[in-house]
Amino acid sequence: MTKPAPKRYRTANWKAYNQALIQRGSLSIWLDTSMSWRATRQGKRGRAQAYSDAAIQFCLTIKNLFGLPLRQTIGFIQSLLKLAGLDWSVPDYSTLSRRQQMLQVSIPYQKRSGALHILVDSTGIKMLGEGEWKTKKHGAEYCRQWRKVHLGIDAKTLQIRAMEVTDKRQGDAQMLPSLLVQIPADQPIACVSGEGAFDTKACHEAIAARGAIGCIPTRKNARPWKGSSPGVLARNEILRATKRLGRAIGKRWSGYHRRSLVETKMHCFKLLGERVTARCFGRAKLQQGGRGC
Template identity: 65%
Template structure:
């Protein structure tokens, strides 16, 4: 019933304001009422269900010529004590990390590809997934990544495609 764009807009507000899903639906309903729009609002269970499988389309301005892609990853703590608390009191439970793999246009510095994995997933296996997100409307020029992406599996994928 609700488009991916509507669900993505609600989930974006949820993330921006750090709201639970029920409060998010209330905020969206209030914003629509203030705008004088009589549009339906997805309930929290719809948002919860759809956020698991939602494909997010990242808007971008295409660069001129071939796309030069910069690829790297970073770790993001998902759960567990903060650094200060863990140092002072000892860890209360194991910390849970995620890796965010980004592909950035070197000219416009806009994100063109993103993957989030568990902390135990290496960088090289994610390279094909990142490159698959680049649409065919712009030729791919140079791909620059750190040594973690420089494996036989990643290079064989690169040369076979």
């Protein structure tokens, strides 16, 4: 069968399009006065923490959003609190540096009804090494190091629903079960879309365990798997449909091309900075989590 011609999308309403581009540069920061800024006592021995996790996460989010050092972050937040008419104290830079290594980042999202269509992908963030121009002109003086960010987003709202940060040696398919675990068990998942690297038994079994359909293309030399588990049966069904319809039509029929939305989200993610400033893995993981907020 012949490959269908791709659709061409053209902007029809230029007035609304221009206004949307202008709104991208709008800066508005709302401070929730009901937020628990001071930490509550946990009933444990030792000195209690002065600031809550929400306060620390807010300060570090501002730091990553504007690319500020810790000391400048403190001054910026003091100005925001003064403009908001709040008399809250701001944690010092040593407290932020100490707390960010063990802080559990919670990525906010808006709940919606219906089953989710999860799009998964990963990208690399440079941690150490010279820039591209210096490397091209004079060569690299030392080995560049990278961290990998694995994202799972909602195809309808484009909100980040799951995220993991690993080293560069971690494969994409190995992190899919961990991403699905981050989605609450009471939230139904209709479909999980990913590239061909996720065509593994572990991924298909994790998707089938959530009662979802895997929209993952099989490899070109793929063969049927042996076994009768739900993940194996679902994957073999994808293989049969691909052989019957062809790879191009099979991808259009299954909605695989919606996975390009996660590539767009990766671009937005990298706009906040394509380099990790923290060398400690715990702080680097928190830094990427702050970007997801």
